[in-house]
Amino acid sequence: MRFFDFCAGIGTGRMGLENIGLQCIGFSEIDIDSEYTYQAFFGQAEKNYGDLMEINPNDLPDFELMIAGFPCQSFSIVGQRKGIEDDRGQIIYGLINIMKAKHLPYFILENVKGLMNHDRGKTFTIILNDLNQAGYQVYHQVLNSIDYGIPQMRERIYLIGIRKDLVTHQLFSWAEPIDSPNxxxxxxxxxxxxxxxxxxxxxxxxxxxxxxxxxxxxxxxxxxxxxxxxxxxxxxxxxxxxxxxxxxxxxxxxxxxxxxxxxxxxxxxxxxxxxxxxxxxxxxxxxxxxxxxxxxxxGNAMTVSVIEAIGCSVLNYTRYYG
Known part of the structure; x- marks a missing residue:
C-alpha cells in the first residue's frame, strides 16, 4: 500500500507505516528545519511537495493512504485555541480537498486531545461531519504513547477514515496496549x-x-x-x-x-x-x-510505535497487505 506523508514534520508517521511494509511516495512540509531533519532521516532525494494548501491534487502521484498530523496549535490547551477560525485550523479542509480529488481509500489523522473539547466539542463535531460528507466512515480514539511501547505520557486523538464504499461488516479494532520498556x-x-x-x-x-x-x-x-x-x-x-x-x-x-x-x-x-x-x-x-x-x-512529532500499531489496525481491517 502506498501512502503520502502530509504535515510530515520530521517523518515519524512515515517511520511507523514503513515499519509495517507500507511505501511512502512523497511528503509535504512547510517548516524548513523539519524538512532538513526529514531528509537527514530519509535521504536528500526525497521530494517535498511543499504547502499542501497550494498543491494541485492532480500533480500528486496516486496513493491509497494519507497520514497527517495536521497543525495542533489552533486546538491545544497551551495555545490560544482559535480552532477552525485560525488559518492553521483550515489545514483540515486542504486535506479533505485532496481526499476527495484523489478519491482516497483511507486516511490516518492525528491531533492534540484538546481538539475534542474545543468550543465545547463543536469544532470536533464539525470536522467529523465534514469528513463524513466527504464520503468517509470515521473512527476516532484517544491513545497514549505510554501504552504503546514508549515511556512518554502523550495523549493524542487519532482519526481513521475508510471510504464508505470500502466499509465492511467487520468492526474496526484499535490495537491492544503493550508494556513500555524501562x-x-x-x-x-x-x-x-x-x-x-x-x-x-x-x-x-x-x-x-x-x-x-x-x-x-x-x-x-x-x-x-x-x-x-x-x-x-x-x-x-x-x-x-x-x-x-x-x-x-x-x-x-x-x-x-x-x-x-x-x-x-x-x-x-x-x-x-x-x-x-x-x-x-x-x-x-x-x-x-x-x-x-x-x-x-x-514535541511536534507523532510517536512511531503508536502509528505502527494504528497502521496494523487499518491493515487488519482492510485485509490489504500489498
Missing part, C-alpha cells in the same frame, strides 16, 4: 547541569525549588540520590515522575532528570528516542541540529 533505556545522553551560579538552567530550577509552593519540600541532594527521577517544571509547579516522562511539547525544553548522582537536562537526541525514532537515525542529526530545535521537532 525509561533508563532512553535517558542515555542527558546534558549534565553544573550546580553553580553561572548555569542558567540550574538557577532557573532553583527558583522552582525554592518558590512558596515547593520551598522546603526537596533538596538537590535528595533528588539526585534517586537515579532516573524525572523533574518537570511548569509555571510555579514542580512535578516528579518515575519510569515515565511528561508529554514532549514544542515549548517544553526544561525537562530534567537524575542519573549517577547528577542533575541532567533532557537532550534533543533523547527526545527523538522518546518518540520511537531508532538510535541509528537519531544519530544522523545528533550534533548537527541544535538541542532546542530537536526538542521542538520531537
Amino acid at each position: 525509561l533508563r533505556n532512553y535517558l542515555i545522553d542527558g546534558i549534565e547541569i553544573e550546580l553553580n551560579e553561572k548555569n542558567k538552567t540550574y538557577q532557573t530550577f532553583l527558583k522552582y525549588l525554592n518558590n512558596k509552593y515547593n520551598q522546603g519540600l526537596f533538596t538537590i541532594e535528595q533528588l539526585c540520590s534517586e537515579d532516573y527521577l524525572v523533574l518537570d517544571t511548569r509555571q510555579s509547579d514542580l512535578r516528579l515522575y518515575k519510569n515515565k516522562i511528561p508529554t514532549l511539547r514544542t515549548g517544553r525544553h526544561g525537562i530534567l532528570y537524575t542519573r549517577e548522582g547528577k542533575l541532567r537536562k533532557l537532550s534533543g537526541f533523547e527526545s527523538l528516542l522518546l518518540q520511537g525514532i531508532p538510535k541509528y537515525l537519531a544519530e544522523r542529526v545528533k550534533g548537527k541540529i541544535s538541542d532546542s530545535r530537536l526538542l521542538s521537532q520531537a
Whole structure:
C-alpha cells in the first residue's frame, strides 16, 4: 500500500507505516528545519511537495493512504485555541480537498486531545461531519504513547477514515496496549547541569525549588540520590515522575532528570528516542541540529510505535497487505 506523508514534520508517521511494509511516495512540509531533519532521516532525494494548501491534487502521484498530523496549535490547551477560525485550523479542509480529488481509500489523522473539547466539542463535531460528507466512515480514539511501547505520557486523538464504499461488516479494532520498556533505556545522553551560579538552567530550577509552593519540600541532594527521577517544571509547579516522562511539547525544553548522582537536562537526541525514532537515525542529526530545535521537532512529532500499531489496525481491517 502506498501512502503520502502530509504535515510530515520530521517523518515519524512515515517511520511507523514503513515499519509495517507500507511505501511512502512523497511528503509535504512547510517548516524548513523539519524538512532538513526529514531528509537527514530519509535521504536528500526525497521530494517535498511543499504547502499542501497550494498543491494541485492532480500533480500528486496516486496513493491509497494519507497520514497527517495536521497543525495542533489552533486546538491545544497551551495555545490560544482559535480552532477552525485560525488559518492553521483550515489545514483540515486542504486535506479533505485532496481526499476527495484523489478519491482516497483511507486516511490516518492525528491531533492534540484538546481538539475534542474545543468550543465545547463543536469544532470536533464539525470536522467529523465534514469528513463524513466527504464520503468517509470515521473512527476516532484517544491513545497514549505510554501504552504503546514508549515511556512518554502523550495523549493524542487519532482519526481513521475508510471510504464508505470500502466499509465492511467487520468492526474496526484499535490495537491492544503493550508494556513500555524501562525509561533508563532512553535517558542515555542527558546534558549534565553544573550546580553553580553561572548555569542558567540550574538557577532557573532553583527558583522552582525554592518558590512558596515547593520551598522546603526537596533538596538537590535528595533528588539526585534517586537515579532516573524525572523533574518537570511548569509555571510555579514542580512535578516528579518515575519510569515515565511528561508529554514532549514544542515549548517544553526544561525537562530534567537524575542519573549517577547528577542533575541532567533532557537532550534533543533523547527526545527523538522518546518518540520511537531508532538510535541509528537519531544519530544522523545528533550534533548537527541544535538541542532546542530537536526538542521542538520531537514535541511536534507523532510517536512511531503508536502509528505502527494504528497502521496494523487499518491493515487488519482492510485485509490489504500489498
